[in-house]
Amino acid sequence: MVDAGPGTVAALQEVASAGDLHALVVSHVHPDHCSDVYALFNLMRFGLEPRSALTALAPEGAVERLAAFLGAGADHDFHRLFAWRAVRAGDRTVIGEIELKFGAADHPVPTLVTRFTASGRSLVYSADSGPGGDLSAMASGADVLLCEATFQGDSDPWPYHLSAHRAGELAREAGVGRLVLTHVAPILDPARSVAEAQEVFSGPVEWAAPGMEVVV
Numbered sequence: 001m002v003d004a005g006p007g008t009v010a011a012l013q014e015v016a017s018a019g020d021l022h023a024l025v026v027s028h029v030h031p032d033h034c035s036d037v038y039a040l041f042n043l044m045r046f047g048l049e050p051r052s053a054l055t056a057l058a059p060e061g062a063v064e065r066l067a068a069f070l071g072a073g074a075d076h077d078f079h080r081l082f083a084w085r086a087v088r089a090g091d092r093t094v095i096g097e098i099e100l101k102f103g104a105a106d107h108p109v110p111t112l113v114t115r116f117t118a119s120g121r122s123l124v125y126s127a128d129s130g131p132g133g134d135l136s137a138m139a140s141g142a143d144v145l146l147c148e149a150t151f152q153g154d155s156d157p158w159p160y161h162l163s164a165h166r167a168g169e170l171a172r173e174a175g176v177g178r179l180v181l182t183h184v185a186p187i188l189d190p191a192r193s194v195a196e197a198q199e200v201f202s203g204p205v206e207w208a209a210p211g212m213e214v215v216v
């Protein structure tokens with residue numbers, strides 16, 4: 001499970017049991033990426049058969065902030081049910097058959113760009129990022145770039161996110177096989193975001209609609 005924004009644990013349970021998760025990756029501690037850590041925690045604590053601690057990877061400082069909301073001291077179930085591990089840009093780890101490599105996003109809190117590789121195929125998830133940081137290098141040659149595209153048009157109201165156009169440019173420059181746009185602001189029409197990315201990237205572009213399945 002990669003990021004735990006609101007509604008994701010409910011969506012997960014439509015297709016799998018949370019008890020079968022191998023690992024959780026939290027890209028950063030903005031609530032649209034981590035608020036369901038608490039839903040998952042409660043589910044594991046009260047709603048599932050006992051299981052071994054779930055590997056949980058997050059940027060430095062994240063677990064302290066997440067635990068603070070619960071008032072969770074060192075002996076709290078939050079630290080027993082999750083095996084938290086802080087990761088930094090440049091770190092690598094293997095979960096099952098998938099290798100994870102981490103980079104730093106261009107965002108105002110520590111945020112992980114993650115590249116997932118298995119059987120020679122790779123997916124890169126931007127998390128929240130402006131155009132700087134490690135995103136471009138991490139995305140190089142990826143089969144799928146799952147990229148944030150918060151804005152549309154020429155508006156750049158905040159430098160730590162991307163427009164769909166900029167996401168398309170990143171996809172082109174990185175030579176990715178396919179671009180999937182996510183994190184489109186809720187008030188925007190995703191079809192327009194896809195069209196704006198297609199103006200600069202000639203490969204397939206889609207919007208990450210809820211329930212969408214992607215074969216990498």
Ligand SMILES: [Zn+2]
Pocket residue numbers: 028030107128
């Ligand atoms: Zn964010």
Ligand SMILES: [Zn+2]
Pocket residue numbers: 030032033128183
């Ligand atoms: Zn976000």
